[in-house]
Amino acid sequence: MEKINVKICVGTMCYVMGGAELRDVIESLPQNIxxxxxxxxxxxxxxxxGEQAPPFIEVNGKRIAGVSKNSLIQIVKEEVRNVI
Ligand code: FES
Structure with missing residues (x-):
């Protein structure tokens, strides 16, 4: 089964705008996700x-701006739901 590529920006701007939390969130997701x-x-x-706000992630090559802890979980769960 093909995996979903999730890339999280850990650059300074994103990191201070919440990217650090995104890294923690993704690493603490349950194994089945x-x-x-x-x-x-x-x-x-x-x-x-462009004018979009950090933090940024990429999901299967699509860049998404302004990602919060909750929206990251939502995005990932929805993507996983689409592949299983
Ligand atoms: S620091 Fe440039 S996209 Fe995150």
């Missing part, structure tokens, strides 16, 4: 392009 994810981290996902 984590097994469907390919999690990686990026030093920057291109925050200089």
């Amino acid at each position: 984590l097994e469907h994810l390919n999690v990686s981290y990026s030093p920057c996902l291109g925050c200089g392009k």
Whole structure:
């Protein structure tokens, strides 16, 4: 089964705007969700392009702005639901 690529920005701007929490959240997800994810981290996902607010993540190559702890969980659960 193909895994969902989740990339979390840990660059300075995103990190101070909540990216640090996103890293903790993703790492504490239950194993039955984590097994469907390919999690990686990026030093920057291109925050200089456009007016969107950090923190940024990428899900299967699609950049998403303004991600909170709760929205990250929602996004990931929805993606996992779509593949199982
Ligand atoms: S620092 Fe996060 S996208 Fe640039």
